[in-house]
Amino acid sequence: MSADVDLRAELCGVELRNPVLLASGTCGYGSELSPFIAIEELGGIVAKSLTLEPRAGNLPPRITETPAGMLNAISLENIGVEAFIRDKLPALPPSLVVVSSVFETELDRYAEVCKRLDGVARVAALELNASCPHVKAGGIEFGQDPRVLAQLVRACRQATRKPLLVKLSPNVTSIAEMARVCEGEGADGLSLINAVQGLMVDVHRRRTSLRNGLGGLSGPAILPIALRMVFQASRAVKIPICGIGGIATGEDAVAFLLCGASAVQVGTLTYTNPAAGLEVRDGLAAYCRSHRVARVRDLVGALEAWPPG
Amino acid sequence: MSADVDLRAELCGVELRNPVLLASGTCGYGSELSPFIAIEELGGIVAKSLTLEPRAGNLPPRITETPAGMLNAISLENIGVEAFIRDKLPALPPSLVVVSSVFETELDRYAEVCKRLDGVARVAALELNASCPHVKAGGIEFGQDPRVLAQLVRACRQATRKPLLVKLSPNVTSIAEMARVCEGEGADGLSLINAVQGLMVDVHRRRTSLRNGLGGLSGPAILPIALRMVFQASRAVKIPICGIGGIATGEDAVAFLLCGASAVQVGTLTYTNPAAGLEVRDGLAAYCRSHRVARVRDLVGALEAWPPG
Amino acid sequence: MRRAIARVLESGPTRLVLEVPGWPGHRPGQFAMLGLGPELLHRDPLLPRPMAVYRGDASALEFLFKVVGRGTRIMAELAKGAAVSVLGPLGNGFAAPDGPATLVGGGSGIASLYELAAARPAGLRVLLGGRTRADILGLEDFEKLGVELRLATDDGSLGHRGLVTDLLEPREGESVYACGPLGMMQRAQQLASQAHARCLVSLENNMACGFGVCLGCVVKTPAGFRYVCTHGPVFDAHALGWGARA
Amino acid sequence: MRRAIARVLESGPTRLVLEVPGWPGHRPGQFAMLGLGPELLHRDPLLPRPMAVYRGDASALEFLFKVVGRGTRIMAELAKGAAVSVLGPLGNGFAAPDGPATLVGGGSGIASLYELAAARPAGLRVLLGGRTRADILGLEDFEKLGVELRLATDDGSLGHRGLVTDLLEPREGESVYACGPLGMMQRAQQLASQAHARCLVSLENNMACGFGVCLGCVVKTPAGFRYVCTHGPVFDAHALGWGARA
Numbered sequence A, B: 001m002s003a004d005v006d007l008r009a010e011l012c013g014v015e016l017r018n019p020v021l022l023a024s025g026t027c028g029y030g031s032e033l034s035p036f037i038a039i040e041e042l043g044g045i046v047a048k049s050l051t052l053e054p055r056a057g058n059l060p061p062r063i064t065e066t067p068a069g070m071l072n073a074i075s076l077e078n079i080g081v082e083a084f085i086r087d088k089l090p091a092l093p094p095s096l097v098v099v100s101s102v103f104e105t106e107l108d109r110y111a112e113v114c115k116r117l118d119g120v121a122r123v124a125a126l127e128l129n130a131s132c133p134h135v136k137a138g139g140i141e142f143g144q145d146p147r148v149l150a151q152l153v154r155a156c157r158q159a160t161r162k163p164l165l166v167k168l169s170p171n172v173t174s175i176a177e178m179a180r181v182c183e184g185e186g187a188d189g190l191s192l193i194n195a196v197q198g199l200m201v202d203v204h205r206r207r208t209s210l211r212n213g214l215g216g217l218s219g220p221a222i223l224p225i226a227l228r229m230v231f232q233a234s235r236a237v238k239i240p241i242c243g244i245g246g247i248a249t250g251e252d253a254v255a256f257l258l259c260g261a262s263a264v265q266v267g268t269l270t271y272t273n274p275a276a277g278l279e280v281r282d283g284l285a286a287y288c289r290s291h292r293v294a295r296v297r298d299l300v301g302a303l304e305a306w307p308p309g
Numbered sequence C, D: 001m002r003r004a005i006a007r008v009l010e011s012g013p014t015r016l017v018l019e020v021p022g023w024p025g026h027r028p029g030q031f032a033m034l035g036l037g038p039e040l041l042h043r044d045p046l047l048p049r050p051m052a053v054y055r056g057d058a059s060a061l062e063f064l065f066k067v068v069g070r071g072t073r074i075m076a077e078l079a080k081g082a083a084v085s086v087l088g089p090l091g092n093g094f095a096a097p098d099g100p101a102t103l104v105g106g107g108s109g110i111a112s113l114y115e116l117a118a119a120r121p122a123g124l125r126v127l128l129g130g131r132t133r134a135d136i137l138g139l140e141d142f143e144k145l146g147v148e149l150r151l152a153t154d155d156g157s158l159g160h161r162g163l164v165t166d167l168l169e170p171r172e173g174e175s176v177y178a179c180g181p182l183g184m185m186q187r188a189q190q191l192a193s194q195a196h197a198r199c200l201v202s203l204e205n206n207m208a209c210g211f212g213v214c215l216g217c218v219v220k221t222p223a224g225f226r227y228v229c230t231h232g233p234v235f236d237a238h239a240l241g242w243g244a245r246a
């Protein structure tokens, strides 16, 4: 449908049909979307974050709406790495690029999950979720302390030869510092941002809207924060960046590419429309056509400077 | 109109008619609003941040819209502390509580502005703006480094006997740490949050939407982030907190009070409706009536715990 | 299945009628996710709202609702011809009764029971309740069916003064279909189990996606977490244990 | 002055007519801030949009607009009876000409010139232009006035093929009122100054508040920053220096 524009992209060595992936935790394990879309037409998917053992997650309420966004505290419920490899991967279309997201509560367990996935040919790359704003375990996030983050990346780097993306937490003073830490420890790329830590109140019941209290803010509301962090990180490191946060349209995706992202992930918008990712791809193609951009990758980092006032 | 409900509030020793103030930079010097509302009916106003000398601010574009919010890079344009005292203060209704916001680019200049305002009886309290996300001067914000923040509060504490509020930057890893620093240095209260650092792109012109590039994100979009930070700060310190961020309705204000704020400030919503602050006050009163709350201050910190699942 | 952009044929304080191109049909008790800003002119409210299909087909699909917040307030004020995104049909829906059945509906829960009643199975009883007469959505439609119908209101403005479950006398071996406020469904389940009757309930959790990817709609059961949107919204009440819900 | 909640009387792709209770009247060239979610059902788009008052009064206030983005797209699709918040009149507006005058309007800028033309001052000339015939908003209304009217379109679909400023021949001592795209206003100012004519222009900056508190609408002039909403939107073009704008 957009043969005219060259939509192909590359993310740390992985060839993508187009630069639009679906974000971890917002597309399940892929199969959930097949009733609605031809999922292999996407640039790829990042499957729900996996742990060594299955996890049950938080008690409800786990989600609530916010202005132009939503707050969630799913707490990384997942079926565990073994069940994913055994039951989910084989069911996915062969031509679909699958990135596996990894999460754990201790360093060595993180590395173990990476090691387990390293041998799985069907997995194109790993994404370390260093940034779950709502997991109480350990309190502070791995991605919030430069030293802990360095240890994490080092441990996982040793555990896999697959392209290693680190998904950063936005809940930090300096995203540039965290980006440099990851590059220094051998990460192949960065994914940002994860959900922003937030809280909502049900004033009628006088309780936090989520039983967990704190949650992760996502959706269009955080778009300007995500663009800012991609802009800052892309100026701090040379490794490629996958932009995430509030993407709802092709033009939102263009904004991320211009700020320096090599690819993007659509998250929350898939809940409002299972075809959101494909519509973002179509919008991206339409933008390229109307702005005479032959190859989408020519947009990466192509922000122009303002003329002196 | 709400004689039935006791709306009175107190913020570090300052008696307020009601807990709804207008946020610095969103109500000018007060007089701009008099064509629209009886400004003295508000809990008070926090005037635009003042510097020693007048400041001209950034070149346009300075503002752009974002999902449920806006991004600004006014860069603290203001008429200077002397002109404020000479021309603006006398014009304000005597019964209006006026808080002066102070901003500078160096420690000693901060202290000088505080000293100058200390002698001005009409000023009820000072608010240190430690957190301007878009001022390039110095790069990192005063409010982003615990040591620098401590120095700032210490210097200004010595410069004034007036109630001293510190307005914190949300662009930090731990708001609780920053809150403790301020309490430790003798601040009488905290105001949070200031605008969240963000960036928007004009994809058609391939430029940042703001000439300054980075800007401050405000409006309903940041409400969940602001509530989270007030929640965290109120559990870290004993000094009173003034809640700010995306307040659009009386119920939004109730949410801040329940999270531990003693008062609130309405900012961006005043742009969409000059009477927003008064409507928030009315909504607060209506909530108290329908929920049988006799005194607004009984809501402060009155969040209830979830029953075990 | 695809998300359809529907047009508002009729809209009011408690009723929405949509033309939904390509609506494939549905089972009683299934629901749809209604999105209120399909062209993304508005990015807020962001999330679609789950609504039981009341009755109808692609040419005119009907929903009954109660205004409880911003989303339903917007629904009540939709202009004729306005666009609404519709994803559905979703969920398991009700299994048709294989014997006598009693339908117990309260408030907005009534919506998911209409088509069961309209099938007029043998030995059907319908019990509807609400705070006041006005809260019994779709009353006229049920009356038209000419089924055994009994009513209850808290304020006595119509039928029995009290709870609709006061009218429930489950028959051994029958199926009780209960849909409404949590307390009402719990009471119905109690009475059903005492009478050795089956009991099916439809749960109303907050939802983000409606098709199983957000994991936001869980309900805790003795057998573990269940997702209301994909495992439900209809559950065997005796197996629920009434654990934590959204 | 208070923000009024107005009702849509008429709405179309380029025209919006509102009933605005308490609208106190206005001067030509003044504007209003139009808010598209007054009951806060929608918190997005958040900011009101500045629009020149085209003509009318409290019983029917008219605006002409061009759809350039989300806000104007929503305006174009407003339902009859829908609520819109209106803050105004705002800004300085145009001083009535004390001698001969030429009005130069391009695209949506035409809207702020109509009431000046409707006053039919002696020696009035009106020049209107647009990309195509359809871009000349309010054309029929201007024709009805029976004033000296000349037209230009880029594609030649109406009147002179080319820029509307090609038609501008300022008379010494007259007042040129220019409103439209920046380049057009700059060209008009050049020609006016060469002919020793006055030149007033109305600027269109992005605005958040419209009443002087956000400081977002500045324009840089040789005399320093000016706020378009309070010092303008009408400025003496010869004093502008055409510095940085939003």
Ligand SMILES: Cc1cc2nc3c(=O)[nH]c(=O)nc-3n(C[C@H](O)[C@H](O)[C@H](O)COP(=O)(O)OP(=O)(O)OC[C@H]3O[C@@H](n4cnc5c(N)ncnc54)[C@H](O)[C@@H]3O)c2cc1C
Binding pocket: A065, A202, A204, C031, C049, C050, C051, C052, C053, C063, C064, C065, C066, C067, C068, C069, C070, C071, C072, C073, C108, C109, C111, C112, C203, C204, C205, C206, C207, C228, C233
């Ligand atoms: C499968 C399913 C079918 C449903 N069918 C119907 C129907 O046919 N008719 C109908 O009127 N409603 C139905 N609901 C409930 C409906 O989805 C909610 O009332 C609606 O989402 C509220 O949206 P809102 O924006 O108006 O309220 P919000 O602003 O989202 O919330 C306002 C208030 O309502 C409460 N609330 C929010 N969501 C729900 C909910 N899901 N259930 C109960 N209270 C809630 C909130 O806690 C808050 O106090 C159904 C829900 C589900 C899950």
Ligand SMILES: Cc1cc2nc3c(=O)[nH]c(=O)nc-3n(C[C@H](O)[C@H](O)[C@H](O)COP(=O)(O)OP(=O)(O)OC[C@H]3O[C@@H](n4cnc5c(N)ncnc54)[C@H](O)[C@@H]3O)c2cc1C
Binding pocket: B065, B202, B204, D031, D049, D050, D051, D052, D053, D063, D064, D065, D066, D067, D068, D069, D070, D071, D072, D073, D108, D109, D111, D112, D203, D204, D205, D206, D207, D228, D233
């Ligand atoms: C005093 C004043 C009077 C005005 N009178 C009229 C009028 O009578 N009729 C009319 O059609 N328009 C008028 N405008 C312009 C109008 O306000 C903008 O076109 C409108 O705000 C765009 O909103 P949007 O949401 O549709 O576009 P946005 O989504 O806000 O922006 C879409 C595109 O339009 C551009 N844009 C945004 N704001 C403006 C702007 N103010 N001017 C030009 N381009 C802009 C953006 O850069 C972006 O590329 C006036 C502006 C001012 C300041």
Ligand SMILES: Cc1cc2nc3c(=O)[nH]c(=O)nc-3n(C[C@H](O)[C@H](O)[C@H](O)COP(=O)(O)O)c2cc1C
Binding pocket: A023, A024, A025, A026, A048, A049, A072, A074, A076, A101, A129, A167, A193, A194, A195, A216, A217, A218, A219, A220, A222, A244, A245, A246, A247, A265, A266, A267, A268, A269, C214
């Ligand atoms: C309900 C929900 C669950 C999520 N689960 C995960 C997860 O398991 N792993 C992860 O790395 N990110 C997770 N995220 C974060 C998203 O991948 C994404 O980074 C974030 O939502 C911002 O993008 P968006 O605004 O497009 O949603 C989750 C987000 C949501 C809303």
Ligand SMILES: Cc1cc2nc3c(=O)[nH]c(=O)nc-3n(C[C@H](O)[C@H](O)[C@H](O)COP(=O)(O)O)c2cc1C
Binding pocket: B023, B024, B025, B026, B048, B049, B072, B074, B076, B101, B129, B167, B193, B194, B195, B216, B217, B218, B219, B220, B222, B244, B245, B246, B247, B265, B266, B267, B268, B269, D214
């Ligand atoms: C245009 C604009 C200018 C502002 N100027 C100041 C300022 O001078 N000093 C200050 O402390 N905060 C300033 N702020 C921040 C607000 O006071 C407030 O902290 C922030 O906007 C969040 O609240 P809100 O979401 O209600 O707007 C400004 C905000 C905006 C939008």
Ligand code: FES
Binding pocket: C206, C207, C208, C209, C210, C211, C212, C213, C214, C215, C216, C217, C218, C227, C228, C229, C230
């Ligand atoms: S609503 Fe998303 S999983 Fe059920």
Ligand code: FES
Binding pocket: D206, D207, D208, D209, D210, D211, D212, D213, D214, D215, D216, D217, D218, D227, D228, D229, D230
């Ligand atoms: S628009 Fe806010 S100051 Fe002019």
